[in-house]
Amino acid sequence: QVQLVESGGGLVQPGGSLRLSCAASGNIRSINVMGWYRQAPGKERELVATITSGDTRIYAGPVKDRFTISRDNAKNTVYLQMNSLKPEDTAVYYCNAPRVLTTTSTRSADYWGQGTQVTVSS
Numbered sequence: 001q002v003q004l005v006e007s008g009g010g011l012v013q014p015g016g017s018l019r020l021s022c023a024a025s026g027n028i029r030s031i032n033v034m035g036w037y038r039q040a041p042g043k044e045r046e047l048v049a050t051i052t053s054g055d056t057r058i059y060a061g062p063v064k065d066r067f068t069i070s071r072d073n074a075k076n077t078v079y080l081q082m083n084s085l086k087p088e089d090t091a092v093y094y095c096n097a098p099r100v101l102t103t104t105s106t107r108s109a110d111y112w113g114q115g116t117q118v119t120v121s122s
Contacts (some may be wrong), residue, residue, distance in 0.1 A: 002026035002102060002111045004095045009116030016120070017083045022095030022113055024076040029101040034071055034078040038091035038118075045094065051078060062088070085120045093118050 008020040024031060035050030049059045049069040057069055066085075071078040078095065095113035102109070 004113035006113040006116040009118045011119045020080040027102040027104045035096045037094045040091040
């Protein structure tokens with residue numbers, strides 16, 4: 001089994017910054033892609049950013065040039081540096097690791113973290 005544990009959410013004023021972390025642990029053999037999604041009240045979950053083990057990064061339009069995704073492959077940890085935050089960035093942010101290979105199964109599986117609240121408000 002694999003667990004994803006997020007940290008770093010909180011309340012910040014517009015224009016401020018936050019850094020989210022997500023550490024994956026368990027019987028991990030390999031994780032290629034790690035990413036962040038968010039879900040605002042009354043809205044569907046949406047992609048924020050993803051990063052591969054080879055450092056290929058994809059950003060959603062609304063966060064490009066403000067957010068930076070990075071990872072430490074040795075620690076199976078992904079980060080999301082969020083700058084110039086706006087009220088519309090308010091959401092629960094979820095860490096995701098799709099198609100994870102473990103040491104205990106020949107089949108890959110998708111994993112999600114429990115979510116961390118980010119609130120941007122004055």
